[in-house]
Amino acid sequence: MAQNNILIIDNEKRMCHVLKVALETDGHNVDLAFDGEEGIGKIGNQTYQVVVTDLKMPGKDGMEVLEFTRKKKPETEVIMITAYATAQTAVEAMRKGAFDYLIKPFEVDELRLKVKQIIDKDKLQEENRELKMQLQDKFSLDNIIGQSEVMEKVYQMVQKVAPSDATVLVRGESGTGKELVAQAIHQLSNRKKEPFIAVNCGALPESLLESELFGHEKGAFTGADKQKLGRFELAGKGTIFLDEIGDITPATQVKLLRVLQNREIVRLGGQKVIETTARTIAATNRNLEEAMKSGEFREDLYYRINVFPIYLPPLRERREDIPDLAAHFLKKNNAPADKIDPAAMQQLMNYHWQGNVRELENVIERSLIMAGDDIITADILPPHIRGKTDQQNIMSLDIPDEGLSIEEVERGLIHKALAKAQGNKSKASKLLGITRRRLYSMMERLGSTEHDAGTKS
Secondary structure (H helix, E strand, O other), X not given: XXXXXXXXXXXXXXXXXXXHHHHHHOOOEEEEEOOHHHHHHHHHHOOOOEXXXXXXXXXXXXXXXXXXXXXXXXXXXXXXXXXXXXXXXXXXXXXXXXXXXXXXXXXXXHHHHHHHHHHHHHXXXXXXXXXXXXXXXXXXXXXOOOOOHHHHHHHHHHHXXXXXXXXXXXXXXXXXXXXXXXXXXXXXXXXXOOOEEEEEHHHOOHHHHXXXXXXXXXXXXXXXXXXXXXXXXXXXXXXXXXXXXXXXXXXXXXXXXXXXXHOEEOOEOOOOOEEOOOEXXXXXXXXXXXXXXXXXXXXXXXXXXXXXXXEOOOHHHOHHHHHHHHHHHHHHOOOOHHHEOHHHHHHHHHOOOOOHHHHHHHHHHHHHHHXXXXXXXXXXXXXXXXXXXXXXXXXXXXXXXXXXXXXXHHHHHHHHHHHHOOOEHHHHHHHHOOOHHHHHHHHHHHOOOOOOOOOEO
């Protein structure tokens, strides 16, 4: 729609020109027509935001103008003006879709105000449409990049489960885009107009996680100086996304299981039972089956969240998607698709991508900075992408005929990470790409010692 285009239709030419001057003062583009037939012709050939029409005119009157406009240009608002107003004509005009009704003589400022109301309303609606398109683009299935066969299976699974209310478990390594899949499921569901609330369960200690999930009452614990709503409440009828669900403690698992079974929550320190209708989507990079065997994850909770599992493959299992992903990240950074030369692209294709899509995005961003206005060539890529690394050597390690112990490999990696981090467990967990809680769990399971690495939290 042309912005601020207005048509005035009145057989009184003086009235037309007075209104034209007033509205042009406000910055609008104003056309004139001196009878209904001329006005209808202009409405059919032009796009107007507002039509101001007299009711009584020779030939086609204002009602006919209104009916034509509502039928042919429903996005255009119509303001009726007349010196012969009755309650009946006012009601009829409004019933047929007029925005408003002015009785002659009227103050010009009154018309200017009504035009402003229409323009402000249209501007708000346009902003809402743009925002909706942005959200759909951000969270739609199209934002998950890849045309490989394994990704096609992911798309099919997302489209099948989205319309239902089934609990979904998205599985895959860190950096594969599990939250994007959860957002796509939400956006393709009938809950898309409701909130999408994400919680990183692995990033919070047990006490804080329970408060985040279920909320708390004032005085529930030291520092709880006011009531706080939990994420389940905030999600309402929308979707709650529980990321890294494999890292929550057994105590929290029990409380979460109760919520999923009974669809009810109780805030910490409270007694009131609150119903929840939020849909749950969980995600993990852990092997939950192994965690169940070791007693770290409850079997009943596993079956409660694993209603509809979706496996998101690591990038090394869909290398053919790397050029499309690289092009996506180049576009995201306002760089042309041919910014990477073939040799550099081949290096990207050959690399193992332990950090998956997230690592690829970081490498593209770094390479763009390093290249400046030049093309990204192989020598610009980070050294670990261009050549062999310890990590690549580990992944390409041959298994001897007599076999090897996975536990010994894990124990050795933990020992090396602790030594490299000088005993700092937070740094060691980052080196291994796991949470600190996960590191503690592995050390306890493997019986790892820290005597020659030192111990720091």
